[in-house]
Amino acid sequence: MGSILSAEWFKLRKSKMVPLILAGPIIGLFIGLASNTMNGLIGSEINEWYVSLISMNLTYALLFLPLISGVFASVICRYEHQSGGWKQLLALPVTRGKVFVAKYLLIMLLVLAMQVLYLCSIYAVGLIKGYTDPFPMEIVWKSIFGGWVATLPLVALQLWTSVMFKSFAAPFAVNVIFTLPSILAVNSKRFGPYYPWGQPFLMMNVGGDTGEVFFVPWDQLLTVVGGGFLLFFLGGYLYFQRKAV
């Protein structure tokens, strides 16, 4: 398993991955500095950081995070789709299951790296705007880590579609078809909690209930995120076992 991971890592280093990961913090900075809607809140008792956090997390978690995690999955499979790479990789003494798991782990690592960089961009926005309130570290961590956990099922589905289709556009189209409705879904109290693509927003939205470990209740986390993860991961895993290369 270790050697597959390091092989994947070497391929990744030549895949122009760094600019992709930097896209996260760049878009975070942009959103934080461009949108000044909630200025009405300044002066009230709310911690200044929340003002930026609410507007930044909205766009970042609702659209950017689900879409870019799909691109990561496609990039991870790019080498294999070019000129018979799957054949060469699977001719090695590795099992298909391990290849799939290694790819999945690596994508999740990339998403985590991007989330941490996004945290830095939140901090940078605060510094540029000159916030003096204490940095709400606990809340921010909760939101960063929660957003990461919420992408678990999404990445599993994206890896599945990326293995299936050769082109980048097809998995991206699937991703878009599911991500756009979440703009409406998260507004609904009834359907929002059950829509997997709305979860990154719900997990990152700092306005939620702060008593729990995450901003969403445990049973919702387990059923929607956990269930979605199991469904998509097993689906992709079994598909890859049977895929003709």
Place this chain on the structure above:
Amino acid sequence: MIGKLLTSDFLKIKRKGLWFLTALGPIGVVALQMVNYGVRKDYLLEQSEDDWGYYLLNVHSFTPLAIVLGIAILTSFMASIENETNAWKQLIALPVSKLTVYLSKFTVLAILLFLSSTLLMLVTMAYGVFLDLGDSIPIGEIAKFSYYPYFAALPILALQLWIASVCHNQGIPITVGIFGVIFAYLSYFLPDWMIWKWPSLMNQWDEPIINVMLGIGIGIVLYIIGTIDFARRDVK
């Protein structure tokens, strides 16, 4: 020559899902409003005296996002058709100029998006009539909200086709497309010169026709830059 290239490009996109996505875009945008109005019709009808106008605004809140993402997907598909089998070389080896190859790709995409906008108009109207929003159907407004974003988005189409056809790694145009949709989502906060703001039909003068004019003008400029760059590059 261009006629034959167009025929071959239309043949190439057969059964690749491009026609499906072209139809899905507008139907999806209106389907979201079907859900929206299905769940809380009474609340939404109370929001405004002008039910048709409010309904069109609701539909239009998703149109720019769908157009920006749709353009990114279709252009990338178009380029992958050639990329996947290294067909650029074979295509360019034919007795056709590179400029016409590019023109033909652009034309096919422009036609697909135009059909998409037409379908948007028809579906918007059909669901509006179904909702029974009022007797006088504002056909002019519906057409405006369907076709203006299309013309305003031409620069994005030119830019995305340029990036998609010169980049071998399709991750780059897709990421540019994601940036584009974030810009389109935040278009309210953007300055007027950014092309991703234009499909939202907002500007400081409150005259949507300016976005259409700018879209056609800058679209042509970006198309010329793209086609010259495409023609100068080596085909690998």
